[in-house]
Amino acid sequence: MNAGSNISVTNVSVGSATQIMATFTPTNSASAGGNKAVIVASNGQTSGPENFFVQVPTFFSATNYNARIISGCASSGNGFFADLSYQVTDQNGSPIAVAGLTPQEHFTENGTPTFLGFRPFATPQVTPNDGAFDDTPIGSCLTTNPPGLNACVDVVQTFNVVVPCSSGATTYPINTQTTRRDCSFGQRVTVSPGTVFTSGTVN
Numbered sequence: 001m002n003a004g005s006n007i008s009v010t011n012v013s014v015g016s017a018t019q020i021m022a023t024f025t026p027t028n029s030a031s032a033g034g035n036k037a038v039i040v041a042s043n044g045q046t047s048g049p050e051n052f053f054v055q056v057p058t059f060f061s062a063t064n065y066n067a068r069i070i071s072g073c074a075s076s077g078n079g080f081f082a083d084l085s086y087q088v089t090d091q092n093g094s095p096i097a098v099a100g101l102t103p104q105e106h107f108t109e110n111g112t113p114t115f116l117g118f119r120p121f122a123t124p125q126v127t128p129n130d131g132a133f134d135d136t137p138i139g140s141c142l143t144t145n146p147p148g149l150n151a152c153v154d155v156v157q158t159f160n161v162v163v164p165c166s167s168g169a170t171t172y173p174i175n176t177q178t179t180r181r182d183c184s185f186g187q188r189v190t191v192s193p194g195t196v197f198t199s200g201t202v203n
Contacts, residue, residue: 055090067199078184081139
């Protein structure tokens, strides 16, 4: 049994004279996705192709932005926050509506990495059956600036997503990037590719 390049075929078993079962596992490569065909060869006979499409997690599409003030900052500080909803989508922008995906993020503040590597950040941390999740909240506490000053910080978020597989988890890079201008009294979020959300006063 052959399913094309970058698709491994394992656990092949014969269920009946007209049924063969197998596990198809894409490799961690964008070339594993797209239109594929499975061909079965047995006793010198080769079947015609059976076509299928492999979705590769490629983008986080922003679906909702909800500005709000959060009380998590110190009493002397300011911070403008929001909730941002995403849908995991494939290389064509179609939803990947499956459970068990773990979105991860890395981000910088004013050009300085906040932590090393990537870490889970979604709410819920693992996607439910629709492949949607929230980044809750996004924003920055600006506790070192005097009250009344609309201090701002620039944040860049990059992403990946961990996909469970029968042979172990696979991590896929995500092409979506968000750039934020978090201010004491406002926020601008640019989701690329995607859209721009602005609330409050942004310098």
